[in-house]
Amino acid sequence: MASTTSTSLGNLLRAGGRTPARRTRVFHPGSLGMLLGALAVIVGSLLPWVITPVGTLSGTAGPGLWTLCAGFVAVAGAVIPRRWVAVSHSLVAGGAVAFVVAWQLLRLGQVSAATDSWGQAMPGIGLIMAAGGAVVLLATGVRLLRTAPAPTS
Numbered sequence: 567m568a569s570t571t572s573t574s575l576g577n578l579l580r581a582g583g584r585t586p587a588r589r590t591r592v593f594h595p596g597s598l599g600m601l602l603g604a605l606a607v608i609v610g611s612l613l614p615w616v617i618t619p620v621g622t623l624s625g626t627a628g629p630g631l632w633t634l635c636a637g638f639v640a641v642a643g644a645v646i647p648r649r650w651v652a653v654s655h656s657l658v659a660g661g662a663v664a665f666v667v668a669w670q671l672l673r674l675g676q677v678s679a680a681t682d683s684w685g686q687a688m689p690g691i692g693l694i695m696a697a698g699g700a701v702v703l704l705a706t707g708v709r710l711l712r713t714a715p716a717p718t719s
Contacts, residue, residue: 596652596710597644603656603702604640607633607663610695616674617688625692629666633696636662640703653710660703667697 611634614622624630636659643655670693678684 592645592647594647594649594652594710595713596656596706599702599706599709600640600644600652600656603660603699603706604637604644606695606699606702607637607640607659608699610692610697610699611637613692613695614690615670615693615696617690619686622690625690625696629670630692630696633663633666636660636666637699649710649715653707656703656707656710660700660707663696663700664704667693667700 611625611630613625615625615628615630616623625633639655640659643652643659646652646655671689674687674689678687
């Protein structure tokens with residue numbers, strides 16, 4: 567006697583009503599660059615941003631908290647396997663960090679000019695690391711924009 571159920575329904579019933587879960591990737595082609603850039607931004611946000619003869623000024627005492635948040639936004643974009651989410655997280659976080667770093671460098675130059683103390687206050691390693699992380703994040707975002715999306719199966 568012929569079966570009255572279709573082949574796919576029969577396979578589903580034999581499997582106990584469960585279909586095998588489709589395995590999805592967590593990382594995308596820009597994950598490594600985003601994680602490296604985010605790590606540089608996060609670590610740079612915690613290190614000294616300004617070095618003076620009397621001591622250092624930490625990044626977390628001011629706008630380094632904003633760059634710290636942007637670093638974690640970049641980490642989130644690195645582990646979400648959606649291309650446009652990764653592109654937006656990379657460009658938004660990198661742009662925000664680049665803006666804050668440029669603002670702090672301009673402010674440092676303005677204070678040095680106003681007090682006639684050139685060379686007394688210098689950018690610290692944290693500010694430089696945050697700037698480097700912003701460059702990596704922006705470059706990764708642009709690279710993800712220019713590459714074709716991977717075919718889905």
